[in-house]
Amino acid sequence: MKLSDLKTKTVEELSRELGLNPNNKALEKFVEMGLPSKKSEAYRYFYVEKLLDNEYETLDYVPRPIKEGDRIEVVDGIVTTAPKGMRIYYEVCEQIDSDHFDPLYYLGHALYPRTIKIEVDGDAELNLLHRFTKSNALINYRIVLFNQANRHSTLYETFDAEGIENTLVMYGYDMHIAQDSSFRVFKVQTMQEQNYSMIASHKINVAKQATTMYKSFDLGGDQALQLIKIDLGERAHIDAQHLLYLNAESKRGTVSQIIHKGEHSTSNQEAKNILDGDARGIFDALIKVEETAKDTKAYQNSKAILLHEKAYMIAKPQLEIYIDELEAAHGSTTGQLDPKQLFYLQSRGISAVEARKMLVIAFANAMMETIRDSRHQELIRAEFDRVFYANAKELS
Amino acid sequence: MITLDIQNLEAKIGDKKILNGLNLQLEAGKVHAIMGPNGAGKSTLSKAIVGHYDMTILGGDIYYKGKSIIEMEAEERALEGIFLSFQHPVEIPGVNNAYFLRTALNAKRKHEGKEELNAAEFLRLMKGHLEELGMKADMISRSLNEGFSGGEKKRNEILQMLILEPDVIILDEIDSGLDIDALRAVSEGINKMKDGKRSFLVITHYSRILDYIEPDYIHVLKDGQIVKTAGPELVAQLEEEGYDGIIVNE
Numbered sequence: 001m002k003l004s005d006l007k008t009k010t011v012e013e014l015s016r017e018l019g020l021n022p023n024n025k026a027l028e029k030f031v032e033m034g035l036p037s038k039k040s041e042a043y044r045y046f047y048v049e050k051l052l053d054n055e056y057e058t059l060d061y062v063p064r065p066i067k068e069g070d071r072i073e074v075v076d077g078i079v080t081t082a083p084k085g086m087r088i089y090y091e092v093c094e095q096i097d098s099d100h101f102d103p104l105y106y107l108g109h110a111l112y113p114r115t116i117k118i119e120v121d122g123d124a125e126l127n128l129l130h131r132f133t134k135s136n137a138l139i140n141y142r143i144v145l146f147n148q149a150n151r152h153s154t155l156y157e158t159f160d161a162e163g164i165e166n167t168l169v170m171y172g173y174d175m176h177i178a179q180d181s182s183f184r185v186f187k188v189q190t191m192q193e194q195n196y197s198m199i200a201s202h203k204i205n206v207a208k209q210a211t212t213m214y215k216s217f218d219l220g221g222d223q224a225l226q227l228i229k230i231d232l233g234e235r236a237h238i239d240a241q242h243l244l245y246l247n248a249e250s251k252r253g254t255v256s257q258i259i260h261k262g263e264h265s266t267s268n269q270e271a272k273n274i275l276d277g278d279a280r281g282i283f284d285a286l287i288k289v290e291e292t293a294k295d296t297k298a299y300q301n302s303k304a305i306l307l308h309e310k311a312y313m314i315a316k317p318q319l320e321i322y323i324d325e326l327e328a329a330h331g332s333t334t335g336q337l338d339p340k341q342l343f344y345l346q347s348r349g350i351s352a353v354e355a356r357k358m359l360v361i362a363f364a365n366a367m368m369e370t371i372r373d374s375r376h377q378e379l380i381r382a383e384f385d386r387v388f389y390a391n392a393k394e395l396s
Numbered sequence: 397m398i399t400l401d402i403q404n405l406e407a408k409i410g411d412k413k414i415l416n417g418l419n420l421q422l423e424a425g426k427v428h429a430i431m432g433p434n435g436a437g438k439s440t441l442s443k444a445i446v447g448h449y450d451m452t453i454l455g456g457d458i459y460y461k462g463k464s465i466i467e468m469e470a471e472e473r474a475l476e477g478i479f480l481s482f483q484h485p486v487e488i489p490g491v492n493n494a495y496f497l498r499t500a501l502n503a504k505r506k507h508e509g510k511e512e513l514n515a516a517e518f519l520r521l522m523k524g525h526l527e528e529l530g531m532k533a534d535m536i537s538r539s540l541n542e543g544f545s546g547g548e549k550k551r552n553e554i555l556q557m558l559i560l561e562p563d564v565i566i567l568d569e570i571d572s573g574l575d576i577d578a579l580r581a582v583s584e585g586i587n588k589m590k591d592g593k594r595s596f597l598v599i600t601h602y603s604r605i606l607d608y609i610e611p612d613y614i615h616v617l618k619d620g621q622i623v624k625t626a627g628p629e630l631v632a633q634l635e636e637e638g639y640d641g642i643i644v645n646e
Contacts (some may be wrong), residue, residue, distance in 0.1 A: 112580060344482070
């Protein structure tokens with residue numbers, strides 16, 4: 001299958017060719033929006049066309065019995081393992097967002113109509129591993145996640161792929177964060193010497209007085225984009241933080257829309273970007289405050305450090321405001337490692353490589369230290385080291 | 397014994413030539429004070445010795461224990477035992493003070509073929525020195541120099557010196573911005589390092605610090621050259637006649 005072949009097809013043609021119900025709302029919406037190209041707002045900086053032009057093998061997503069394990073494992077789009085008592089089903093998604101900015105959000109739903117539904121029970125700590133094993137494949141799946149009101153849960157999300165080539169992964173969440181609850185997501189994805197690309201298209205709905213934290217740690221190389229739409233209800237809060245540490249010819253980043261719909265909703269979005277080699281980082285983020293969202297607070301900031309003259313950061317924090325009663329601020333800075341700081345460390349006998357590493361980690365530290373679970377903090381630090389030394393070796 | 401031998405050193409920063417054939421020898425176990433008017437080249441000299449990236453060496457050489465260091469990177473010079481206490485120590489948010497110091501100490505120990513210290517051993521060492529210098533225990537967990545007062549920064553420089561135990565110690569305006577108590581604590585830390593083997597190069601504008609760290613030699617620097625060298629009695633003469641008076645008399 002070549003996704004670029006879907007470009008000019010009608011709903012009827014697509015439903016016939018892909019074996020889908022012609023009344024599939026997601027398919028209709030996808031056709032209406034069209035396949036993304038370099039002219040699409042969300043994919044302007046990502047070279048999506050090259051990915052869509054590749055020939056991929058499509059997979060059959062046949063549910064199988066779920067084995068008991070410590071964590072949830074999704075292998076090539078199918079849940080294989082989950083902790084005992086975890087409520088996981090395959091269900092048609094009834095609450096697809098009607099106004100997502102990403103056409104591939106709709107294509108993902110259209111191609112995977114029976115989504116993986118996870119109901120988070122009580123106060124839980126979930127570990128979810130995505131594993132990819134197929135080469136030259138289009139792996140596409142969607143996860144719908146619900147938590148319970150007044151409950152406080154955390155999701156740690158990691159990824160694994162070894163020995164695969166030329167695969168495109170399209171996945172994403174529809175998260176429904178219930179009223180008066182809190183939900184924290186920590187995503188860690190290192191794509192070092194793994195030959196796959198990813199487009200992750202999420203929708204997060206934060207209900208009245210709920211709090212959500214979404215922290216992504218995207219490290220290494222390759223090509224990946226996360227597209228996130230977040231709707232905030234009355235007194236809802238989102239804390240979104242994105243750390244990019246890229247090397248080689250990587251192109252990765254975040255395209256997001258945070259929509260303040262409810263009064264007194266608050267958002268805080270921060271991107272820290274460390275770019276080495278020929279890497280390109282993307283932070284294209286809109287915060288929109290609707291007329292219904294009086295007395296909101298919205299803050300957005302992007303900071304980038306370029307470690308190499310060819311590294312490049314696209315930082316576009318944007319505010320779109322339709323009311324007067326609010327507090328809002330946004331900003332963006334791009335710089336390099338401070339030579340005075342580097343020299344200070346070296347003047348104490350610390351090698352140039354170690355001094356660089358200390359400053360790179362120092363830049364990212366504030367974000368890493370917010371992870372309360374020490375095992376996951378250690379995991380991120382270890383991944384950081386792995387990417388740093390892989391790159392240092394390449395440079396030497 | 398000569399620890400550091402600077403021969404006919406010429407150096408510039410940017411397009412400006414600052415050191416013009418400077419000659420200076422530091423003796424083991426001695427305190428050498430460099431004094432001189434603004435713009436004489438005092439800080440440039442310290443930068444040249446430690447291999448600062450701002451500097452371009454135009455001529456001459458620097459020998460440390462008989463070996464030329466002019467081509468060495470800054471970290472190699474530090475590992476060999478040369479230490480500069482900065483006039484304005486830089487703040488590095490996010491780098492933990494104790495982690496930084498342990499990394500530096502273990503790099504030096506490794507260089508000397510010694511076993512590295514583990515976290516517990518290092519903390520014991522650091523806490524001991526913190527007490528000696530009258531520093532708070534939160535210096536262990538704070539980011540390197542971030543939000544430190546002027547006095548705390550200077551004490552932190554001395555803490556580093558005590559831990560790293562260098563052989564040639566350059567103190568660039570160590571007294572600037574210090575109150576009497578801080579000056580006393582810093583001086584005590586420095587005096588503790590005097591063991592008859594180390595050399596000290598105290599760069600200062602004012603004689604106040606020399607009341608606390610007794611110099612063996614006073615060198616007057618002007619226009620990038622040492623124009624006069626004498627014993628500690630020169631301090632009183634400088635106080636009386638100023639640099640101009642001394643230099644004119646020469």
